[in-house]
Amino acid sequence: MADLILASVAGTHSNGASGMSFQEHLQLMASQVDALIGVAISDMDGIIVDEYKTDPSLDMAMLAAEYGRLWSVADQAGNACELGATEECCVSNEKFNLVIRKISADYFLLMTISPERGFGKGRFYAKMSVASLLEEIEV
Numbered sequence: 001m002a003d004l005i006l007a008s009v010a011g012t013h014s015n016g017a018s019g020m021s022f023q024e025h026l027q028l029m030a031s032q033v034d035a036l037i038g039v040a041i042s043d044m045d046g047i048i049v050d051e052y053k054t055d056p057s058l059d060m061a062m063l064a065a066e067y068g069r070l071w072s073v074a075d076q077a078g079n080a081c082e083l084g085a086t087e088e089c090c091v092s093n094e095k096f097n098l099v100i101r102k103i104s105a106d107y108f109l110l111m112t113i114s115p116e117r118g119f120g121k122g123r124f125y126a127k128m129s130v131a132s133l134l135e136e137i138e139v
Contacts, residue, residue, distance in 0.1 A: 022136060026052035029129055033122045035114035037096065040064055041133065043107055044071065053112075064110055067091070067100055071108060090123065101126040103133050 020028075022041055030036045030052055038053035038060050046065030053060060067089075075086040089100040097119045099111040109129065113122045 020132070020136070022050035022133070023052060025129060025133055025136070026050060029111070029125050030054065032125050033111070033113065033118050035116060035118035036111060036122060037114060038063075038110075038112040040110045041103065041107060041137075042068060042110055044068060044105075049107065058112060060110065060112070063098070063112065067098060067110065068108070071100055071102075088123070088126070090119075092119075097122070099123050099126050101130060103130050104137060107133075107137055109133065 026039045026041070029039050037055050038051065038058045040051035040053075040060040040063075041049040042064035043049065046061075046068035048061050048064055051060045070091070071086065071089060074089050078084055078086050085102070087102050089098075091098040091100070092115065095115070097113045097115050099109075099113065099119070099122045101109045101111075101123075103109055109126050111122045111126055113119055
């Protein structure tokens, strides 16, 4: 697992079926979603595996850590209400729209999008990207 994380942070992991590194996946998402400010793959503890951002001042690590906790609470609530596991959380703030999508039991995708546009497209591409990201993670 540590080798996977180190290779991913370096943007070199590409042993999955798609042959793309995590960084390539993230850059592709950024090119497809209008107003995407940042996108990251994180573990459920909020530790970033890889990230891509258009704004260098954006602290994706802090967002992943804080919203990873929200994910945990949402998942517990869903299970307590017999709704099942959480697949996606969307949060709209003054500065950003956040799309948080489960990749696996251990990882999630976090997208930070401008509040003016791109929210629906972000949700769509997050959902569509999960299968290929899961292939990369499982290698």
